[in-house]
Amino acid sequence: xxxxxxxxxxxxxxxxxxxxxxxxxxxxxxxxxxxxxxxxxxxxxxxxxxxxxxxxxxxxxxxxxxxxxxxxxxxx
Numbered sequence: 001x002x003x004x005x006x007x008x009x010x011x012x013x014x015x016x017x018x019x020x021x022x023x024x025x026x027x028x029x030x031x032x033x034x035x036x037x038x039x040x041x042x043x044x045x046x047x048x049x050x051x052x053x054x055x056x057x058x059x060x061x062x063x064x065x066x067x068x069x070x071x072x073x074x075x076x
Contacts, residue, residue: 004047006040008033009055018043041065
């Protein structure tokens with residue numbers, strides 16, 4: 001089952017956005033990082049397996065959140 005991965009970033013205009021990986025257009029626009037994260041997380045929760053990668057202003061990944069049934073890498 002493929003994972004839907006979203007990225008929460010800041011665009012050149014200073015607006016926060018949530019974009020599905022591989023998509024040309026943002027799914028979510030918000031004024032604050034917290035609001036963009038909440039709206040994007042709602043989208044990720046709708047998928048059987050969703051992930052949100054939260055980026056700092058410089059583009060480096062700050063943290064990530066996984067939703068749904070995440071398959072274990074290692075048994076046990």
